[in-house]
Every structure is written in structure tokens, then in C-alpha cells.
Amino acid sequence: MKKYIIEREIPNVGSLDPEQLREAAAKSNQALRDLGPDIQWQESFVAADKTFCVYLAKDEAIIHRHAELSGFPASKVTEICNIIGPATGAQPVDGSAGNAPG
Numbered sequence: 443m444k445k446y447i448i449e450r451e452i453p454n455v456g457s458l459d460p461e462q463l464r465e466a467a468a469k470s471n472q473a474l475r476d477l478g479p480d481i482q483w484q485e486s487f488v489a490a491d492k493t494f495c496v497y498l499a500k501d502e503a504i505i506h507r508h509a510e511l512s513g514f515p516a517s518k519v520t521e522i523c524n525i526i527g528p529a530t531g532a533q534p535v536d537g538s539a540g541n542a543p544g
Contacts, residue, residue, distance in 0.1 A: 443480070443481075443482070443498040443499055443500055444498070444499060444500070444501070444521055445496065445497070445498055445521070445522040445525075446496070446497050446498075446499055446505060446520060446521055446522060447494060447495070447496060447519075447520045447522060448493075448494070448495040448496075448497060448505060448516050448517075448518070448519050448520075449492055449494055449516075449518040449519075450492060450495060450509075450514050450515050450516065450517055451491065451492055451515060451517040452491065452492065452493060452514065452515070453491050454490075454491065455488055455489075455490075455491060455492065455493055456488055456489055456490040456491065458488075463488070466514070469512050469513065469514075470483060470508075470512045470514065471483075472511075472512075473508050473511035473512040474508065476511055477504060477508055477511070480499065480500040480504050481497060481498070481499040481500070481504045481505065481508055482498040482499070483495065483496075483497055484496040484498060492517075502519050502521070505519050506519070
């Protein structure tokens with residue numbers, strides 16, 4: 443499956459209380475169960491008026507179907523090509539596992 447970031451524009455989502463967030467997650471989980479194994483929710487980051495959700499999915503179409511079933515918009519869907527982090531800068535590119543020449 444491919445990895446996607448889904449930007450959802452949801453006014454005031456950042457001010458939802460824990461119970462409201464639990465209800466939203468339960469609604470999303472139900473849509474996921476209805477759609478089957480071709481889509482998986484990994485995590486979401488909640489900002490003031492948006493969420494940024496990380497999903498694994500067979501294609502973008504099933505993400506939009508999840509949005510329809512759950513009622514949460516998929517305002518922007520971006521396929522992730524690669525992942526980097528701080529450790530990426532310390533890894534050798536040539537596969538030499540850090541061996542010094544000589």
C-alpha cells in the first residue's frame with residue numbers, strides 16, 4: 443500500500459475536547475471497518491482548523507471514499523514518496539555503513 447498525508451480543513455477542530463475527539467476517531471474507525479483492509483489510519487496531527495492524517499491505502503480513490511463515509515473532508519491528499527529524519531543525515535549514501543576509506 444502507498445502512504446498518504448491527508449489535510450482535512452475542519453474549523454475549530456483544535457478546540458475539540460477529548461470526548462469529541464474520541465467520537466470523531468470512532469466515526470473514522472467505523473468507515474475504515476466498512477471499507478476493509480485496503481485502507482489503514484496510522485495517526486493524525488490536530489491543528490487549530492485542520493488535521494493532518496497519515497494513512498496507508500491502495501490508492502487515492504479509497505481515501506476519498508473514506509472521507510464520504512466518515513463525513514470528514516479530504517481537502518488535500520498527497521502521496522508520500524520517501525521519509526527522512528535527523529538520522530538520515532548521518533547515514534552514508536553509498537551503503538558503506540560508515541566505513542572510512544583507507
